[in-house]
Amino acid sequence: MRKNINLNKKFNKNTSNVCNKCDRKLDDNIVNSLCKLVMGIDGEKIRCVGNWAYQKIYYITRYFDIFTVGMKNKWNINYIEICSGPGRCIYRNESNEYDGTAL
Known part of the structure; x- marks a missing residue:
């Protein structure tokens, strides 16, 4: 059974027709x-992330x-995310912003 997680989803109006044109490796x-x-x-x-980001998180x-x-x-547990980035992610195809692994 999959548990839903709240990633603080918000619509980013500044992304219309911009993010879906990005290619992380070539752009x-x-x-x-x-x-x-x-x-x-x-x-x-x-x-900028693809649809796989939600699954990773x-x-x-x-x-x-x-x-x-x-x-x-x-023992006491500490965690460091070495690939956490700026904290917020945006899905290229949706114009929606989400918390990343740093948050």
Whole structure:
């Protein structure tokens, strides 16, 4: 059974007809996965992602839920996400902004 997770989804009106044209590997408007054309709703840089991003965040979240419950009495747990980016992601095809793994 899949548990829904709240990724703080918000519509970003600044992305209309921009994000769906990006290609992370080939586009000059993408630098280190950060879009140079569109800013997040908060005015900060945002990472353009594909549909796979929700699945990644879902599975990481589920793994942490299971791991932290199983290890809660063993030791103190700290986590560092080395590929977390700016914190907010935008799906290229939807113009919707979401929390990334850093948040």
